[in-house]
Amino acid sequence: MKKDKLKIEKKILRLSFLGSLLFIIAEGVMAWITHSHSLLTDCLFDAADLVMIGCRLRRYRLPL
Secondary structure, three states, X not given: OHHHHHHHHHHHHHHXXXXXXXXXXXXXXXXXXXXXXXXXXHHHHHHHHHHHHHHHHHHOOOOO
């Protein structure tokens, strides 16, 4: 039962990581196209979240 919960959590973390990565790329491209400092700043804050998710995945030693 506990291993099943851990598997589900790992899948959720991977999905969150990939979704955040795609969102950061899209946001970065739009910031570059529109020359928006607001979008760029938001992109950087989202990248910080991505680092935290990556650290959590690394703790579980999951391949990305």
